[in-house]
Amino acid sequence: MELSTARPPRVVVFDYGFGNIRSAERALARAGAEVEITRDYEAAMNADGLLVPGVGAFAACMKGLTAARGDWIIDRRLSGGRPVLGICVGMQILFSRGVEHGEECAGLDEWPGTVGPLKAEVVPHMGWNTVEAPAGSRLFAGLDPGTRYYFVHSYAVHDWTLETGNPAxxxxxxxxxxxxxxxxxxxxxGALWAxxxxxxxxxxxxxxxxxxWIETL
Incomplete structure (x- = not known):
């Protein structure tokens, strides 16, 4: 029997100063990826997958991301169909804009929508919660509907308006x-998950x- 010589997928955790990069690195390695933490342009462009973390304020994350050319890297990767995964504020900045404390900041505009305050009796939303995943989800494949995931956030996107308009x-x-x-x-x-x-x-x-996610890379 021949041993497989296939290398594990290479994933870059984009280090632009915001996010739980070490915990993301450990989790990705546990899931079978070869992981590098960097903001290097070539490494981020050439990796099989790019993970964009995010913790803190929308505007601050956007400022840090653009300073590290992350906006350009994400756009170029998606133009070539190269996978990107955004987490927490790394997901929020993919939308058109964020509004925090009455101040508006432009996002990456990959999806239309506004990130605004979460209206609940207890904020931030901190702890375990279930998710309603649609039929056919690859992200939640093999996970029961009652599975709980860990949230920490005070802002969210409340409406989804993007439609393809093309049944194909x-x-x-x-x-x-x-x-x-x-x-x-x-x-x-497509290539963009969050x-x-x-x-x-x-x-x-x-x-x-x-x-x-790694199995799609």
Whole structure:
């Protein structure tokens, strides 16, 4: 029997100063990836997958991302169909804009939508919650509907408006969660996937989810 010589997928965790990069690195390695933490342009462009973390304020993350040319890297990767995964604020900045404390900041505009305050009795939404995943989701493959994932956020996207308008083009798959109100918990849209929750902090469920993404690389 011949031993497989296939290398594991290479994933870059983009280091632009915001996000749980070490926990993301460990979780991706556990899921079977070869992981590098860097903001190097060539490494980020040539990796099989790019993970964009994010913790903190929308505007601050956008400022750090653009300073590191992350906006350009994400755009170029997606133009070539190269996979990108955004996590937490790394998901939020993919939308058109964020509004925090009455101040508006432009996002990457990969998807239309506004990131706004989460309206609930207890904010931030911190802890474990279930997700409503649509049929056919590859991100949540093998995970039960009652599985819980770890969230830490005070802002969210409350409406999804993007439609392809072309039945030949697969519409994005949008997953939802509820904390006070319903909000977007994850999106699968071609090469661009994202989660509002933290898979790297979600135990075995998060490991399975990251494995599902890595298997697409």
């Amino acid at each position: 083009i697969r519409a994005p798959l949008v997953s939802w969660a509820t904390h006070g109100e319903r909000f977007v918990a994850a999106v699968e849209n 989660t509002q929750f933290h898979p790297e902090k979600s135990g075995d469920a998060g490991a399975q989810l990251l494995t599902n």
